[in-house]
Amino acid sequence: MMGEPRGSSDAIPLLERLGFDQYFPVGKSHGPYGTLGAVLLALFIPVLLSSMFMGKKKTKQRGVPVQVGGEPGYAVRNMRFSELIEVPWKGATTMASLFEQSCRKHSQQKFLGTRKLISKEFVTASDGRKFEKLHLGDYNWITYGETFDRACNFASGLVRLGHNVDSRAAIFSDSHAEWFIALQGCFRQNVTVVTIYASLGEDALVHSLNETQVSTLICESKQLKKLGAIQSKLTTIQNVIYFDDNETDTDSGLSGIWTVKSFTEVERLGKENPVPPSIPSKNGIAVIMYTSGSTGLPKGVMITHGNMVATAAGVITVIPKLDSNDIYMAYLPLAHIFELAAESVMLTVGCAIGYGSALTLTDTSSKIKKGTQGDVSALKPSLLTAVPAILDRVRDGVLKKVKEKGSLVKSLFNIGYKRRLAAVEGSFFGAWGLEKMFWDCIVFNKIRTVLGGNIRFMLCGGAPLSGETQRFINVCIGAPIGQGYGLTETCAGAAFTEWDDTSVGRVGPPLPCSYIKLVSWEQGGYTVSDKPMPRGEIVVGGSSVTAGYFNNDAKTKELYKVDERGMCWFYTGDIGQFHPDGCLEIIDRKKDIVKLQHGEYISLGKVEAALMSSGYVDNVMVHADPFYNYCVALVVPVHQMLEKWARDVGVKYNDFPELCNKPEAVAEVQKSLSEVARAAKLDKFEVPAKIRLLPEQWTPESGLVTAALKLKREQIKAKFKDELQKLYE
Ligand SMILES: *[C@@H]1O[C@H](CO)[C@@H](O)[C@H](O)[C@H]1NC(C)=O
Ligand SMILES: *[C@@H]1O[C@H](CO)[C@@H](O)[C@H](O)[C@H]1NC(C)=O
Ligand SMILES: *[C@@H]1O[C@H](CO)[C@@H](O)[C@H](O)[C@H]1NC(C)=O
Numbered sequence: 001m002m003g004e005p006r007g008s009s010d011a012i013p014l015l016e017r018l019g020f021d022q023y024f025p026v027g028k029s030h031g032p033y034g035t036l037g038a039v040l041l042a043l044f045i046p047v048l049l050s051s052m053f054m055g056k057k058k059t060k061q062r063g064v065p066v067q068v069g070g071e072p073g074y075a076v077r078n079m080r081f082s083e084l085i086e087v088p089w090k091g092a093t094t095m096a097s098l099f100e101q102s103c104r105k106h107s108q109q110k111f112l113g114t115r116k117l118i119s120k121e122f123v124t125a126s127d128g129r130k131f132e133k134l135h136l137g138d139y140n141w142i143t144y145g146e147t148f149d150r151a152c153n154f155a156s157g158l159v160r161l162g163h164n165v166d167s168r169a170a171i172f173s174d175s176h177a178e179w180f181i182a183l184q185g186c187f188r189q190n191v192t193v194v195t196i197y198a199s200l201g202e203d204a205l206v207h208s209l210n211e212t213q214v215s216t217l218i219c220e221s222k223q224l225k226k227l228g229a230i231q232s233k234l235t236t237i238q239n240v241i242y243f244d245d246n247e248t249d250t251d252s253g254l255s256g257i258w259t260v261k262s263f264t265e266v267e268r269l270g271k272e273n274p275v276p277p278s279i280p281s282k283n284g285i286a287v288i289m290y291t292s293g294s295t296g297l298p299k300g301v302m303i304t305h306g307n308m309v310a311t312a313a314g315v316i317t318v319i320p321k322l323d324s325n326d327i328y329m330a331y332l333p334l335a336h337i338f339e340l341a342a343e344s345v346m347l348t349v350g351c352a353i354g355y356g357s358a359l360t361l362t363d364t365s366s367k368i369k370k371g372t373q374g375d376v377s378a379l380k381p382s383l384l385t386a387v388p389a390i391l392d393r394v395r396d397g398v399l400k401k402v403k404e405k406g407s408l409v410k411s412l413f414n415i416g417y418k419r420r421l422a423a424v425e426g427s428f429f430g431a432w433g434l435e436k437m438f439w440d441c442i443v444f445n446k447i448r449t450v451l452g453g454n455i456r457f458m459l460c461g462g463a464p465l466s467g468e469t470q471r472f473i474n475v476c477i478g479a480p481i482g483q484g485y486g487l488t489e490t491c492a493g494a495a496f497t498e499w500d501d502t503s504v505g506r507v508g509p510p511l512p513c514s515y516i517k518l519v520s521w522e523q524g525g526y527t528v529s530d531k532p533m534p535r536g537e538i539v540v541g542g543s544s545v546t547a548g549y550f551n552n553d554a555k556t557k558e559l560y561k562v563d564e565r566g567m568c569w570f571y572t573g574d575i576g577q578f579h580p581d582g583c584l585e586i587i588d589r590k591k592d593i594v595k596l597q598h599g600e601y602i603s604l605g606k607v608e609a610a611l612m613s614s615g616y617v618d619n620v621m622v623h624a625d626p627f628y629n630y631c632v633a634l635v636v637p638v639h640q641m642l643e644k645w646a647r648d649v650g651v652k653y654n655d656f657p658e659l660c661n662k663p664e665a666v667a668e669v670q671k672s673l674s675e676v677a678r679a680a681k682l683d684k685f686e687v688p689a690k691i692r693l694l695p696e697q698w699t700p701e702s703g704l705v706t707a708a709l710k711l712k713r714e715q716i717k718a719k720f721k722d723e724l725q726k727l728y729e
Contacts, residue, residue, distance in 0.1 A: 063500060063509030063582020068517060068541065069468050070563030075517035075535040075541075076582050078510050080317070085512045086543045088313040088348050093282045093691070094305035096187040098348060099311070100656050106350035107145035109324055112177035113354035115139055115331040115378060119244075121369065124706060133369040138378060147181060150267060154185030155277065157270030158216065161239055161261060163191070165278065167215040168288070170194035172205065173224060175334040176355045178243045178263050178341065182218050183287075183334075187305075190280040194288045194300070195335040199700065202226075204298050205404060206233045208290045210298060211551055218263075221245060227252050241266050245249070268352065282306040289300065289337060291488045300550035301488045303337075310543035311486075311493035312344045314513035319482060320385075320499045324350035329381035329452075331356040338461045341492035342385050362450055376452035384451065384458050388465040389709040391481075395472045398447060416443040420475040426502050433623040440478070447476045455479045457499065461486065463588050463710055467504030483507050485586065486544070489570050490514065490558070493544030495584045506585045514542040516584060517569065518576060524593050525601055526575050535577040537590060541569040577600050592713075594624040594631075600685050602631055608711075610680035611688075615673040619698050619705075621716050622688060625723055633688035634720055635669060636697055659691035690727045694720070 010047045077084075092098040093209065103599035116137040122130050142150070168185050171193060173179055185192045193211045196205060198220075206440040209217065216239040219227070224242055227234070237258060244262040254260055261269075280286070284307045288701040290298040316322055328346045330353050332339040345465075346353050356375025359367040363374040376384075402413045416439040424438065448455065455477055459469075461484035470481055486492040495516060497508030510516040518536035520527040530535040545568045548556035559571045575588035592604040604622045611620045611633065618638045640655060645668055646652075646659055653659040660666075670691050676685040698704040704716050717724065 018580045023272065029033070029469075036635050059581050060500070061581055062241045062501065063578070064586075066652075068563070068567075069565040069567060070541070070561060070569050071238060071519050071520040073517040073536060073539065074528040074578060075515050076578055077512055077515050078512045079582060081512040083330075084352075084515065084542045085313050085317075088309060092309055092313075094187070094280050094284070095184070095286055095308050095344070096190075096277075096279050096305070098309050098344075099184050099187065100352055101150070102347055102391050103144040103148035105144075106324055107143060107148070107156075109144050110141040110304055110352040111147045111700060112138035112142045112180060113141045113208055113352060113379070114177050115356070115375065119369075129589070131365055134360060134367050135369045135372050136360065136375075136378070141352070142177070142429070144350065147184075151181050151184040152190060152274070152277070153267045153270040154181055154263070155188040155270065156243075156273060156275040157266035157268070158185060158191070159275045160269045160273050161188060161216075161241075161259060161266055163216045165189050165191055165238055167236075168192045168194050169218060169442060170196060170209055170212070170214040170592075171218040171335070172196045172198060172217060172219045174198050174357065175218065175330055175332070175339065176243070177281060177353075179334050180353075182241075182263070186279045187280060187286060189275070190278045190284065192285045193287060194290070196290050196298075197335045198223075199333075200290070200298065201703075202230055202519065204290070206230060207297050208300065209234055210236060212288055212355070215239065219243070221262075224254065224260075231258075232576075245640070251340055280305055283547075285547060287340070289335070289340075289488055291337075295488045299552060299555065300551050301337075301689065302547040303488075303491050304547055304562060307491040307493075308341070310513040311341050311491045312348045312512070312542065313607050314493050314511035315341065315484075315496065316348055317512050318343070318496045318508075319496055322349050322351070322383075324352075325353035325380060327381045327454075328353050328381050328383045329356060329361075329376060329379055329385075330354065330466075331358055331361055331375065332385060332387070336462075337486070337488040337492045338387075340667065341486075342459055346383075350527075352464050354381065354451060361476070376450075380452040380454045382454050382456045382486055384455055386458060386460050387462040388460060388469065391460065391469050391473055395476075398472075400440065405611055406720070417475055417526075420444070420478075421662060424471065424474045424502060441672055444476055444478060451477060457482060459484060461492070464505075464507075470504045485503065485584065486540075487570075487572060489546050489572075490540045491544045491546055493542075494538075494540045494572075497583070503583070506583045508583070508584065509582045511544070513544045514539055514540055516576075518572075518578060521575065521590065524575065524588075524590060526588070527724050530577075533577040533579060535587065538572045538576040538584070538586070539569045540572060541567045545570050596624060596627055596631075596685060597627055598685075599631040600629075600683070602686055604713075606633075607677075607682060607686050609675050610677060610682055611635075613680070616669045616672050619711075621711055624716065625728060626729060630689040631687075632724065633673070633691045634716065634723065635691050636694050637665075637669060642693075657695040660695045666691060666693055692720075692721070692723045694729055 023489045062079050063076040064079055066075050087093055091100055118135040118137050121133050123133055169191050171179060171182055177596055183193055194214055196208050207498055213236045215236055217237050218241045221242045223694055237500055238583045239259045241261055241263055245266050267276055283304050283306060285302045286308055287303040288300040289303055290300050328351055334340050343353060359365055361375050363377055365374050368374050402410055420439055456479050458479055458481045460481050465483055473481055483497045486494040493511050493512050495507045496511050517539045518528050519539050520536045526535040528536050548560050562568045573590045576584050576586050578584055588603050589605050595600050596602055607622045608620050611617055616637050617635055620637040621634045622631050674687055704712055
């Protein structure tokens with residue numbers, strides 16, 4: 001095993017589950033004739049085209065400066081809308097009214113799709129570990145009309161069950177159709193829904209439910225046992241409603257003080273005893289979303305109905321030709337604002353949502369039984385959301401397979417890639433027309449089928465996407481990526497790239513529902529008078545800015561500020577710069593900038609991004625102590641790479657942890673870090689003076705990175721306190 005791309009080893013769960021590294025992008029059958037044809041076309045077509053077209057593309061203006069209140073800065077609005085938009089259409093001022101109106105309009109159309117479980121088996125791997133494998137059937141659909149009826153029934157059933165409508169309900173579950181129905185059912189009775197990540201730990205779960213005084217908990221049947229164990233701590237809960245999947249026995253050992261009912265029973269109860277709706281108001285709190293923050297206990301963000309419809313209204317203006325013919329693949333957690341906002345967008349335009357999971361997404365995903373279809377193959381979606389870490393792995397997986405296929409396939413892929421890249425970047429010398437068809441046929445169609453073959457647009461958010469990966473996906477999947485920038489606190493809405501923007505590394509102009517302002521941060525060295533572009537802390541204002549943190553006025557006052565015109569601004573802590581065409585680029589994070597002993601500022605994120613390009617690095621955290629004039633780093637090495645090096649140079653070791661402690665290994669990795677640091681033009685104080693190699697990978701389960709695979713610095717620092725201390729001795 002050599003030359004494994006970084007991080008493709010099996011401890012990174014999210015990506016491994018997707019199974020992207022297991023397919024073959026280029027078939028065996030393309031022999032030398034394919035190559036010859038490719039070379040000929042590659043030579044002739046550009047010559048023909050270049051003589052037909054001349055000239056340079058003009059930069060399109062996408063955002064313009066706008067006069068706003070509040071702290072002085074450089075504010076920009078979306079070019080196409082002079083006023084902030086608040087609703088997708090008149091009358092859709094709350095999620096409840098939006099849902100009702102959209103369901104009536106599209107009543108006969110497919111809405112929520114679920115795959116039927118046909119069978120389930122366990123296979124034992126060579127190392128004795130057991131894996132669950134699923135055989136799933138086709139998608140079964142319910143229409144918009146049926147969904148509306150079920151949500152109404154659930155709403156009535158909730159009241160009949162004895163839920164006090166002045167108290168809150170919580171959903172603690174992975175995403176599926178009933179999650180969405182439960183949410184809409186609660187909205188119809190003006191019940192605020194608390195959302196909690198299904199992967200959240202026990203303490204965080206107890207804290208969130210207790211803090212918001214939740215009286216009805218909606219969960220999966222497999223969670224009932226877990227709840228039984230902490231029942232004594234959940235003092236506010238009165239009712240538990242579980243999604244019935246016929247899979248787990250529901251005898252959970254819960255003591256009799258809770259009313260426990262299945263989702264179907266509640267729906268039936270409501271259907272037989274309807275209750276008139278109680279429609280919420282625009283400023284009512286729709287959702288209290290607990291975010292798995294990088295520090296401490298999770299914080300609950302209060303999202304109003306007005307926020308949710310505003311984000312949906314903004315996003316539908318930027319996805320091209322979005323309508324009820326689209327099919328959306330839903331597999332990320334609905335407890336994440338990014339997914340919740342995306343599904344609200346799909347509801348708004350009347351398209352179909354097919355549910356799946358990260359573990360069953362592709363034909364080679366870890367939970368899919370061999371020979372059966374993954375979710376994307378069964379659904380053939382036209383739209384998909386992804387976080388950058390997933391797209392990075394897609395790229396690594398494709399490149400790895402291309403490399404393994406030998407030099408002929410590799411050169412073929414490279415020529416095809418270059419030709420398509422030129423086309424994507426808008427040059428007339430790239431592959432268009434006939435030549436495009438040719439390359440699609442021999443190289444890219446095969447790659448595309450991995451995602452179902454029909455993807456026409458991808459939404460990406462959660463963290464910055466590297467330019468290289470963005471291009472790679474553009475070329476190989478043949479679809480534009482709409483990169484969103486937003487936070488839970490801005491209800492996912494802030495900026496979004498436009499489909500015809502071929503640049504990379506930027507997050508587009510403000511959405512039509514938001515203004516974005518840069519505010520100078522003098523201490524950090526970023527000001528709005530910087531040349532060539534204004535830079536500063538990113539502050540978001542407008543209709544998507546949420547109502548603050550639940551039960552935390554101090555934090556709310558610190559980060560949310562209402563200006564003299566009544567507009568609320570959220571201070572993101574991210575540092576950005578505005579390009580002349582009105583597009584935002586995220587360049588840094590306030591928290592991650594440390595001032596060293598001699599007064600230089602070091603941006604940890606920037607240094608880490610540079611060091612990640614070393615082939616030895618699976619993950620890295622740079623640490624800077626303000627009392628020293630240098631930084632240090634904790635490095636998780638790529639097992640295969642370090643082991644290969646050890647074999648090549650003849651370093652003996654018993655196990656990987658021992659190898660990580662070998663001074664020769666540390667020196668080798670450090671040498672590689674210095675090289676990539678030099679290539680990235682880092683300053684001397686930015687190159688880690690000492691490093692420590694850590695054998696265990698950082699996964700969301702270990703609590704060291706977030707679900708989007710962002711570093712949780714405080715947790716990493718706490719866990720490796722001793723190791724860090726030693727690096728400063
Ligand atoms: C629940 O919250 C109350 C305050 O509202 C607090 O006194 C109590 O300790 C909390 N219980 C748990 C289990 O966290
Ligand atoms: C559960 O099983 C019952 C009968 O065994 C069936 O009627 C029902 O449709 C099943 N529900 C689900 C969600 O599969
Ligand atoms: C909805 O609930 C909120 C409190 O959660 C309350 O202030 C508001 O009056 C309710 N609206 C209606 C129409 O009952």
